[in-house]
Amino acid sequence: MTNYNLIDKTPETIRIMFNTISEKYDFMNNIMSFGTHYYVKLKSVQNLNIKANDNIIDLxxxxxxxxxxxxxxxxxxxxxGIDFSENMIKIAKNKTAKGKIQYFQGDVTNLPHPDNTFDIVTMGFGLRNIQNAEKAVEEVYRILKPQGYFLHIDFGQNNMQSKIFEKITLFLAKIFTENYFSYDYLIKSKQNFPPPESLIKDFESKGFKFVKRKDYISGIISAQILQK
Ligand SMILES: C[S@@+](CC[C@H](N)C(=O)[O-])C[C@H]1O[C@@H](n2cnc3c(N)ncnc32)[C@H](O)[C@@H]1O
Known part of the structure; x- marks a missing residue:
């Protein structure tokens, strides 16, 4: 698999970073993306063929x-839903949905679930932050049922529009947060993340079959659907 780790992604550093920025996480996502991150997530979920009784996990x-x-x-x-940042989980738990979502704290490189448990696994803007990304992808494959689907969303092409997004993000981080370093990390992790075509090859090398790729906001964000 591609080496995503040209910057420090020690799990404890990443967990503490997300704990620290958790209070402003949603606010910053909304202003950095002008609300479009939510549209991308919605459209990507609608692109999945979800059935009434599916067992689904969001990593x-x-x-x-x-x-x-x-x-x-x-x-x-x-x-x-699973995440290793207790502060992020706490915010998730305080939000309401049309029914109960089970949230728990855990590391996605070492999941407690048996093999072939889920019909669908989703992961948005997560893999880029994981030191052992290879193990995380292996875990996704392991916990999916045969023919189950994996939706992966993250930044896409490092094109001109993407560079403009980076400049806007750093500018907004300076104004609105006390944690500039976290957004500096975000941009560095984004620049070091493989483009969707390499990512798809990485997923295929772990046994997945490529189903669909959809790029959003001039390619700044990309969503891929893979099947076990
Ligand atoms: C950029 S946020 C994405 C959150 C959410 N999926 C979204 O789209 O808004 C990345 C999340 O991944 C979590 N994370 C990073 N590495 C992890 C790991 N190894 N196990 C569990 N969670 C992890 C962080 O705590 C953080 O909440």
Whole structure:
């Protein structure tokens, strides 16, 4: 797999960083993306073929956007969210959805679930932050049922529009947060993250079949659907 780790992604450093920025996480996502991150998450979920009784897990769920979108669109599904930042999980738990979402703290490189448990696994803006990304992808594959789907969303191409997004983000981080370093990290991790075409090859090398790729906001964000 591609080496994503040209910057420090020690799990404890990443967990503490997300704990620290958790209070302003949603606010910053909204202003940095002018609200479009939510649209991308919604459209990406709608692109999945979710069925009424599906068992679904959102890995690196953060404040729970994807888990909540799924539960609100498909209230009879069983939805779980997992993240290792206790502060992000706490915020997720305080939000309401059309039914109960089970949230728990855990490391997605070492999941407690048996093999072949979930119909669908989602991960939004998570893999880029994981030191052992290879193990995380192996875990996704392991916990998915045969023919189950994996939705992966993160930054896409490092094109001109993407560079403009980076400048705007750092500018907004200076004004609105006391944690400039976290947004500096965000940009560095984004620049070191493989483009969607390499990522898809990485997923295929772990056994996944490529199903669909959709790029959003001039390619700044990309979503891929893979099948076990
Ligand atoms: C950029 S946030 C994305 C949150 C959410 N999925 C979203 O789209 O808004 C990345 C999240 O991944 C979590 N994370 C990073 N590495 C993790 C790991 N190894 N196990 C569990 N969670 C992890 C962080 O705590 C953080 O909440």
């Amino acid at each position: 690196c769920c953060g404040t729970g956007d994807l888990a909540r979108i799924i539960k609100n669109l498909y209230p009879t599904t069983n939805v779980t």
